[in-house]
Amino acid sequence: MSFKACSLQDLTPGEGLRIDSVSPPIAIFLTEEGTVHAIDDTCTHQDASLAAGWVEDCRVECPLHESTFSLRTGAVDQPPAKKGVRVHTVELDGDDVLVELSQDAPNLPPGVKI
Amino acid sequence: MIIDHLEEPLPGSSLLPTPSGDAYTDPEIFGTEQTEIFEKMWNCVLRADALPAPGHWQKATIGREEIIVVHTRKAGIQAYFNVCAHRGMRVCTAESGKNKTLQCGYHAWTYALEGDLVAAPNLTSMPDVDRKEYGLKPVHVRQWLGYVWVCLAEEPPDFEQEVLGEVRTRFGEVESIDNYGIENLKLGETKTYDVAANWKLIIENFMECYHCATIHPELTEVIPEFADGLASQRKNGEVHGSNFGEEIQGFTVDGTASGVAELPAIAPDQDRKYFAITVKPQVFINTVPDHVIIHRTFPVSESRTVVECDWLFLPEVVEHVQAGELDISKSVELFHRVNQQDFQACELTQPSMSSAAYASGGALVPSEHHIQEFHSWWYQRLGLQAPLPAASGSEKVA
């Protein structure tokens, strides 16, 4: 079941938008290239919002430490984060950004509960 | 050639007094100078092209404060106190760098280049934390002459009045400094001088030329009229274009041609002349037809001042230098020697400032009388009473 997470107008190229109406919260990214992606917002290393991270080459760099996550696969490239984040399916309906949440269990950092 | 002569001093008053020696040695006075002068006025901190792209930052010390000057992504060049809003650690610890964000190394509070707090461990569970209020504390920033100027005061003095106004009174008309197109010049050379002297000794030295014939043989060769002791800076803030000697071909260490292209828009009366002005409290601007020399001074203590000196040339000149096709060392060497000679004199003066023989200060000869305008300004900024004009300069007892 997909839901409307936001509208395209809410997004800024190269930046993320945190959606906390779902738990755990997710982050929607509009890349400079114009693609839209959704991943879990919480870094797997510590409680940090990936929506505040730096987006480059379809990856987001965690704003706190140096791990980056693929916006396509959720895979992490380097420590300190060891696990990837979940990726959610995005569909555009006109300006509506529709997201279907992954059914996998999220990889939340220590101390963060749903 | 006509040289403007100073008004004849009144009989018995050839000499005017200077501040007493402790003005140059007392740490408490220096502390007041930091709070009342450097932390309240506009300071010229660095060249804007030292931060060429977003993410570049550099630290600077103004008064007692350390600041970070940053080329942001969205708001040009900005500056902040280098103090983490969390528990105060220095956010930037190197002298300069390039980063996507400014991150404190203690608990990883992370600030956007634009200053607001963007991330911190557990920040999402503290939604009440205001990202601006707990951002880096900004300082006021202006750009002029290709330099970044900052003011730490909450309410900065009007830049137009205080900085441009100062130059206007000194240079005659601000347009005439515009002729040099300083904001479009590029850095040909820069040198840092760590001077063991109070900052005021350096300003006073820069304002007068009574010493020129004694300590600046090369400069006096290029500008022979300096032998009369009169500086480019004069009474009532006027500036006088000092003429090159007749045989002199360029503003170089040996007076030979510089080989450097002249600045295209200078006026005929700016040709073959040297002009100098002081922008209080910490900038000296020197202009000659083919380059501009800018000093920024950073007082470190009552007896130590760091001076950064830049030699600025046309961009094409700097390109030729970088390509190894042109040598500007003759041009640079002249004022480098002047700097070394001046700073050595200041360093040999500083130790005497605490001597019993100098407790009541020294004297200004007529060609130095305009330095009293600087002293009056200084007394006023510090809320001090200037001593009453000496009844007679000759009564001083050692």
Ligand code: FES
């Ligand atoms: S919190 Fe993301 S890498 Fe440490």
Ligand code: FES
């Ligand atoms: S002091 Fe800077 S993050 Fe704690």
Ligand SMILES: [Fe+2]
């Ligand atoms: Fe000098």
